[in-house]
Amino acid sequence: MVQKHRPLTSVLVKPTGPDCNLDCIYCFYLKKDKLFPETKAHPMSAAIQEEMIRQIMQQSGDAVSISWQGGEPALMGLDFYKRAIELELKYGHGQFVGNGFQTNGVLLDREWAGFFKKYDWLIGLSLDGTEHIHDRYRMDKGHRKTWQTVEDKAKMLLEEGVAVNAMCCITDYSSEYAEELYTYYKNLGMNWMQFIPVVESDPNASDLVAPFSLTAEKYGHFLITLFDLWLADFKNGAPVSSIRHFESVFHRYVGMETPDCTFMKECGAYVVIEHNGNVYSCDFFVENRYRLGNIRYEKIINLLNTKKQTDFGKAKAMLPGKCRMCPWYSKCFGGCTKDRIKDPGDHHHPRFCDSYKLFFEHADAALKTIALTWNQKQTDLQEGSQSRGVYNAHNDFLKKGR
Numbered sequence: 001m002v003q004k005h006r007p008l009t010s011v012l013v014k015p016t017g018p019d020c021n022l023d024c025i026y027c028f029y030l031k032k033d034k035l036f037p038e039t040k041a042h043p044m045s046a047a048i049q050e051e052m053i054r055q056i057m058q059q060s061g062d063a064v065s066i067s068w069q070g071g072e073p074a075l076m077g078l079d080f081y082k083r084a085i086e087l088e089l090k091y092g093h094g095q096f097v098g099n100g101f102q103t104n105g106v107l108l109d110r111e112w113a114g115f116f117k118k119y120d121w122l123i124g125l126s127l128d129g130t131e132h133i134h135d136r137y138r139m140d141k142g143h144r145k146t147w148q149t150v151e152d153k154a155k156m157l158l159e160e161g162v163a164v165n166a167m168c169c170i171t172d173y174s175s176e177y178a179e180e181l182y183t184y185y186k187n188l189g190m191n192w193m194q195f196i197p198v199v200e201s202d203p204n205a206s207d208l209v210a211p212f213s214l215t216a217e218k219y220g221h222f223l224i225t226l227f228d229l230w231l232a233d234f235k236n237g238a239p240v241s242s243i244r245h246f247e248s249v250f251h252r253y254v255g256m257e258t259p260d261c262t263f264m265k266e267c268g269a270y271v272v273i274e275h276n277g278n279v280y281s282c283d284f285f286v287e288n289r290y291r292l293g294n295i296r297y298e299k300i301i302n303l304l305n306t307k308k309q310t311d312f313g314k315a316k317a318m319l320p321g322k323c324r325m326c327p328w329y330s331k332c333f334g335g336c337t338k339d340r341i342k343d344p345g346d347h348h349h350p351r352f353c354d355s356y357k358l359f360f361e362h363a364d365a366a367l368k369t370i371a372l373t374w375n376q377k378q379t380d381l382q383e384g385s386q387s388r389g390v391y392n393a394h395n396d397f398l399k400k401g402r
Contacts, residue, residue, distance in 0.1 A: 006309075008060045008301045010270040012283055013052070015080065016071040017042030017275040022104050022146065025137040026169060026198050026212050029071060032286055036276065043076060044275040050087055052273055052295055057091035059301040065098040069283070074107040078115060085119055100124060102167060104138075105153035106146065113160035124167045124194065125154055129181045133174045137212065151188070158189050165192040165244075172211070175218040178225035186241060194244040195226070199339050199351055216351060220358030227363050237373045246363075252331050253371040262336045268313025271304050279303045281312040284338035320349060328360045 018032040019042050036042055044052075056064060068081070081101075088097050101116070102124035116123055127150050128134040134147040157164050166185045168174070174181065185193050197219055202208040226243065233240040239247075248260035261267045272280040273295065281290040290312065292303040303309065316337045323329055334340070334350040350356075 006269060006304050008056065008064065008304060010065045010067070011056055011300070012067045012069055012270060012272045013044075013073075014069060014071060014272065014274045014286075015044040015049070015073050016075045018071050019043075019075055020070055020072040020104070021075065021106060021140065022072065023139055023141050023143070025139070026171060026200060026210070028200055028284070029286075035286070035288070036274075042071075042275045044080075046083070048275070048277045048295070049080070049084065052277070052300075053084060053087040054091045055295060055300045057088060057093065057095070057097075059299060060095060063096040063098070065100060067100040067102065069102040072104055072107070073101060074103050074112070078112055081115065098122065102126070104146070105150045105157075106140070108153050108157070110156065110160060113157050113162050116157070116162045117160055120163070122163045122165065123157060124165045125150070125157070125190075126167045126169075127151065127154055127190075128168050129174060129177065130184050133177060133181070136173055137169075137171065154188060154190060163192075164190055165194055166190040168193065168195050169198050170195050170214055170219065170222060171198045172214055172218060175214055175222040178222045179229060182226060182229045182241075191240065192242045195222075197339065197352065197355075216354040217358075219352055220355035223355065223359040224362045227359065227366075231366055237370070237377070249331060250367060250370065253367050254374055263332055265317060265333045266313040267316045267337060268309050271300065271309070273300070281309055282338075284336070285312070323350065323353070326353075326357075328356055331360060332356045 017036055018029050020027070020030060023030070033042070056066065066084075084099075099119065099121045100123075101121050104126045115121070126138070127147075128136075128138055131145075131147045134150065135145040138146050138150075140146055154164065154166075166188075168181060168185075181195075182193070185191070197214045199213045200210040202210045223245065227246060230239060230241055230243050230246060244260060248258045248263055251258040252263070258264060261269060268281060270282075271292065272283050272286060274280065274286065277295040279292045279295060279298075279300065280286045281292060292306055292309055295303075316334065319334045323334055332350075335352050335356065339351040340349060
């Protein structure tokens with residue numbers, strides 16, 4: 001049954017499926033090769049690529065974002081993405097298209113960088129921080145360290161003027177180095193940062209999480225330290241660095257919907273398209289029971305609006321009563337569903353509940369003050385633009401497309 005109410009605004013694509021040139025210890029996606037046993041390699045065919053982009057462009061509205069992820073999407077080669085641009089132009093209807101590319105960076109060179117710069121692609125570079133942090137878990141297939149290579153690629157991309165976000169996985173180990181991480185990225189020139197808490201089930205003990213999984217207490221203190229560093233760098237009421245977690249939360253403080261599904265009341269606003277055209281509910285739930293269909297036989301917009309996807313999104317709100325009574329519930333909505341599903345201790349209780357409590361108790365007053373300043377600026381700008389007869393959509397805090 002299709003219930004059309006969700007617009008097609010965002011799609012996450014896995015053009016190489018679970019294939020990757022690294023063997024990171026905490027990676028949850030490498031194991032997805034069990035879903036596709038027919039072949040050892042899983043490249044997206046030209047036919048699937050064209051059908052997918054045709055549908056995305058024809059079924060979306062004025063704007064759509066395409067996030068190319070993996071595995072490692074660079075394994076497809078640059079020509080695959082040059083063709084993606086050609087197909088977006090061929091099937092588009094004048095809409096804005098934001099292409100994002102999440103990569104470990106190892107295969108990139110200046111030709112890749114030139115392409116990213118020319119077409120304004122946003123790059124999420126998986127660089128976990130300084131050498132001892134990054135190399136603890138991010139190894140290649142020969143169990144060799146990768147930090148120096150990835151840092152060199154980061155510098156190259158920045159030199160070429162490419163928009164680069166630092167994608168940092170926070171583990172039980174790295175959570176102890178908030179200041180070191182923040183300072184490192186700033187000094188490197190990567191002022192756009194995303195910190196992703198890692199929680200995985202222990203494959204050797206079904207009733208435990210993997211040893212590298214982040215604990216609630218450590219994550220809470222990590223967020224507090226990071227917030228204070230971020231806040232200390234403000235100039236003229238606006239941040240110098242962009243940290244996705246804080247800016248997403250801030251949307252709630254100015255009465256706007258957060259762009260990060262982690263803090264939405266319901267999820268399911270986007271779908272994942274695998275290399276073979278299979279469509280799944282979420283990046284973290286690429287499993288047979290969350291398979292919605294295949295683009296060779298069904299429209300993406302219809303799969304996005306199936307009852308199955310709606311039920312998946314509503315499951316996020318299935319939380320203990322104490323969550324809905326919590327003063328911070330309307331800010332976090334329990335966080336990401338996968339963080340409690342991956343925790344065998346309690347599938348219903350949000351793993352990072354105590355983390356968010358610690359953070360909001362610490363940051364609430366400052367965020368309210370920033371929100372007052374921001375709202376006043378928006379009022380002043382609108383009044384000023386109306387007096388000139390022109391509306392200038394100025395935004396110095398809620399940065400779009402990052």
